[in-house]
Each structure stands twice: as C-alpha cells, then as structure tokens.
Amino acid sequence: DCILYHHRSTQIAFLFQLAGPLMLNWMHYNQNVDIWSVGCIMGELLKGKVLFPGTDYIDQLKRIMEVVGTPTPQLLKKICSEHAQKYIQSLPFMPPQDMEKIFKGANPLAVDLLKRMLVLDCDERISANEALSHPYFSQYHDPDDEPEAMPYDQTLESKDRTLEEWKELVFEEVKSFKAAGSKTESLQVEQ
16 A cells, blocks of 8 residues: 555556545545555555555455455445445455454564554544654654644645746745754864
8 A cells, every 4th residue: 555656557656555545535635644654654664565455446445444344334424435335335344354463573562553553534543643652652752852843834835826936936945044053063173
C-alpha cells in the first residue's frame, strides 16, 4: 500500500500508497489519512516487502481487508459510494489478521503502533500526536522539542497568477528569508 508503481497509462500512480479510506471516498482527506500511509511504510520496512500489493483498486481494497478485516456496518455507513458499499457487502466476512504473525520477530511496540495506524476508520486511527507519544518512540520523544506547525494557509496558492507573478513572489520570499545564524558566526573557532 506504500510503494509507487508505474501505471500502464504512463502516469505515476500511488495505488500502493493510497489509503483504503480514500479509495472508498468515505471520508474527507485529513491528517489521519497520512497516518495510514506512514503505517504502511513502517510495516513494509519491518516486513521487507509491500503489505498490500494490489493490481488495481478492487484488488487493493480486497488485500487491505484481508489484513485489517471487513469494515463494520457503522464504518460502511461512512462510505459515500453506494457501489463500494455493495461491493464490500458482497464479499465474504474477513476477520482481522494477527499483526504479531504478520510481523513475526518485530519489536512488539512497533507492532502495537502499526495496529493503531492500520485502522480503516480514520476516527479510530491513532493521530500523529498520539503516535509520537507511543512507547515505541519513547527514546526519541521530547514534547519540548516537537513544536506543532500552524495550519497552512493556502490563500496565496489558490489565486490564479501568471508565471511572472509567481516568479516575483518566490523571489520576494527568498529575499525575506533570514537564517537562524550567519555563516561567519557558526564557523568561528574559539581562541
């Protein structure tokens, strides 16, 4: 679910990286969708191969459900596509697989984190902040050194501009950049 592949139409497609919930279009895109992708990448690093190597969207979805299980009736209601709902209901029930068996030999804390990341329902999936606080990351976690970014303001990018206007905006942005310390300060040697 996390490796890029080259689509036959010569477009780069992100089938292996696309979260199951996005394929079903049952929720708006939010940060927890990215957690699914991070979980896939982490799982692939632990496993050494693609977790959900689907050949198309239908096969991809089936492979995801073979691991995480069939969506609950409550989750099915969140799916916007009636066609997708009917397709899922037509499949036999698939229980979730034991992640400890899938990631045999992996750090148990890593497997626990993966279980929380690879959850179909975005509302039930671990958030980025919760993941950073997970015991798996305890040796790296420092709340004082993990500032949260302000929400990104897209108003600048959403306006139609000419190429020249974009060049001018980029140039002004580069000119306004102030480094934390100048090179001469960082290269000074104590005498």
